Amino acid sequence: MTDSPQVVTVLGATRNFFKVGHYTLRRLAADAPQLTLRLAIPEARIAGRAVSDIDVQLRDWEPTEPASLIEALAGTETMLMVPPIDRRVDVGGMYVRAAQKAGVQRIVCLGIQFARDHCTMAGEAAALETLLEKSGIAFDVVRLPMFLENILYQCQSIATAGSFTFPVDADRLFSYISCEDAAELFCRKILSPDSVDLSGTLMSHHAQATCDLWASALSQACGRPITFVRQTDEHFVTSLAKYGMHPSAAAQVLGLWGRIGAEGDAPATRTAEHLLGRPSTDLESWTTAHACCFGPEFASCPHPHPPTQHMFGPA
Template sequence: MIVITTPTGQIGRQVLDNILDTEEAIRVIARDPSRLSPRVRERVEVVPGPHNDLGVLTEALAGADSVFWVVPPDPRADSVDGHVLSFTRPLCEAVASRGVRRVVGVSTLGRGVVKNAGHLSAALAMDELIEATGVDYRALRMPGFMENMLHQVEPIRSQGVFFLAISGDRQIPTVATRDIAAAAAGLLLDGSWTGQDGVPVLGPEDLSPDDQAKIMSEVLDRPVRFQQVPAEAYKANLVRRGMSEAWAQGMADMATAIDRGAYNAEPRTPRSTTPTDFRQWCEEVLKPAVSQRS
């Protein structure tokens, strides 16, 4: 039995798609089961409710061999660490009580090198808490998602610009969520691994924001430039858009850590290199999104 959290989320939905046609028994935890497609509801067992609820988790993990674990964001949370650990603590209790064998979690790069890094630090604290249970664990260690650029479709379309709080020449990996999902599905379907380890999922290349702007300009056939935003201004803008002070501070601290090399500490290997490059992603995802909103 494989249990999937966030089955309607950006990554969880694609993980589910990757394993839906296998013969594995699948159970999902869904806060709103009505958002699941009819095909999914016919194929899987659904446990309704939030996956930070111990009762929901205890029910969902009964008889489970493997769990795909994601902590969903809450931009209005009053503490980044508190939010992440409020999900992770009941997971750990349910994993121990139900004898779950394996957990595959969505985590981050930067272990052993980052401090006070906002959302990165919270994800790494999640890993440590899960590992303390003794469960076999694979932490998917990832940089930022290419899909994060979709939050900037409007300024790209109307102004030909996108904004980040990192240097224009800082080359970092980025990854498409489809490749994260494929890596997670492979681990969930593989019953041979044991122990605890990180699995880097790095995309195929390191690009700077200036490099990304050049690629976007070519794919969109319009000029696109990058503009760096100071961390404090970046935070202030997030708060104006409705984020809590704590969540915005976590985002700013994460950006500072990335600009100092948090995403560059993991050496790229053939195993950690995933197939979807930024140009392909722009052609298949960003360009239709920009066109749709024109």
């Protein structure tokens, strides 16, 4: 051990930095000022604007040059790894190899809720977990359901048209978690790695929800009718393309929703609530707290929102 501050790095491949990485860095900055925090992401200075008010090192790396990622990770003790949807195994494998060469001691990796054979994305996530198992680095793959923050891509539609949409039936149950709760779990793992096991069990709110329920919660929070309209598969893929997502990645996300629609989502658990030592955030409370995100002034509300274009091209 040395007397130098522990370096915690959030590693990602896209500008999609309004969700768990953003919340994790902010929580660590508040709760553990002794840490050195780092954001390692292509065009880091663009994504880093979201955390310009806290002390975070920004490290660029070039997706076509693995050596640049090794340099960006130099000195990192713990890495929060946010693998991309597209080419998850190839890109995630590059992350793992760079972490090995940089001497990273622990990885907290975002996973999904389903087992290997349930959908294409689950198979990719399982293959990446196999690479982590072989790496020799201590790791947790955190099984996560839908983030409530995913609806923030639809702020404009809710504000102007009074509607939102997903490619699933209105009464289909899905599991969920807020990014803030997920970030708190990650921070506990980072600060006390031996006392928290985030692998295995789904980290979710203890109850599931439906889009009908969400429409009701939005209507209550906004004081006007908000409706849910089931999205066609074609429209869903097109909507993701607006954010720069590649067709193969969009197909994987659609497959995830297809699995939920056909077979049901992974059952909710109370594991997150137990580890947090408090009730996890329910959909109604989250929606009420984020009501400003769904009104005419949504663009200037204080909550993090997705950038207009946040995906990067293939390596």
